[in-house]
């Protein structure tokens with residue numbers, strides 16, 4: 001309550017100054033504005049600190065009850081109930097199956113922005129002997145989406161309590177199936193967008209975060225421009241001709257041809273694409289043949305292509321077809337390739353990053369903002385960034401002194417739960433700061 005009174009007093013100081021604006025008074029106004037900003041940031045810190053126990057309890061609840069992609073029924077129900085309790089203006093459910101969108105309209109006019117958390121877990125066994133270990137056999141929140149969802153609910157609570165002073169609207173997106181929909185199903189960010197999540201109202205910008213165990217708790221990692229890779233999947237089938245293993249010249253050996261293809265495909269990386277452009281072409285599955293003394297007539301190769309540039313991504317696909325056509329025809333074989341485009345390049349809008357960094361530095365402390373190299377992992381947040389400018393940053397959750405170092409997607413993955421408080425405080429400030437900067441009646 002005390003801080004509210006202080007804010008009102010500071011707001012009236014600013015109003016008086018604005019009414020009497022004159023030469024030389026700019027600096028006084030900006031100092032009054034920065035006092036208001038710092039009072040607001042302090043209030044958010046107090047609220048986030050006071051929520052610590054509840055944030056941890058919420059994260060543990062999600063961690064105990066993890067749900068696979070497109071099966072986030074319980075998680076979505078908990079989220080929707082919470083948003084209704086917080087008296088959100090609108091709570092939309094069942095978007096892209098279990099997606100939830102909450103709309104929070106502030107008391108002052110302004111822009112619309114969005115914040116996104118993902119809700120799904122992974123088919124990984126829980127190996128941690130902790131009180132909040134997964135009770136869903138074979139499923140674990142091993143990518144920290146339990147943290148993302150809890151942080152976004154924490155932000156929802158803080159901002160809903162401040163709604164009268166918020167200049168604009170915030171769209172809270174809770175997304176299913178970030179890890180990829182099960183075979184034969186659609187899902188994730190692409191389906192959310194298809195079902196209109198970025199319309200009515202359309203956000204001017206979108207923010208998101210991901211936990212990162214190789215960043216210590218208390219720090220945040222970020223970079224401008226390409227931050228994470230595009231991620232595509234391919235399935236190549238090499239067709240040959242089956243024959244007795246003793247008479248290979250009478251058939252076409254799909255195994256030998258496939259081996260040539262594997263080697264030739266790597267020359268796309270080493271010889272055909274600009275060497276300064278990051279590119280990964282990995283084959284993870286080779287399958288073919290059915291007996292030691294029979295020449296195989298078919299070999300399947302499955303793999304992934306990762307790039308940080310959409311032009312490179314398109315070129316690689318064309319080069320793969322060219323290479324496969326050349327190599328297979330040289331041996332009288334043939335091929336088919338199924339190429340499925342997955343997540344796009346996660347591209348942090350440089351202008352949005354630049355204008356957001358000051359508030360992040362204030363909240364985290366300059367030395368806790370860590371610049372990172374782009375990663376070749378992928379994230380379907382990229383789909384939103386293709387429609388509106390977005391900023392996706394990494395929340396430090398590691399703690400070497402406590403032994404919390406296991407990477408995401410491993411059975412040993414865990415987080416330092418202090419990151420919940422930090423994540424909530426930071427994202428609340430990032431969102432409010434954007435809206436204040438873009439307020440119509442500044």
Ligand SMILES: [Zn+2]
Nearest residue numbers: 143179408409
């Ligand atoms: Zn993941």
Ligand SMILES: [Zn+2]
Nearest residue numbers: 143145178210
């Ligand atoms: Zn993830």
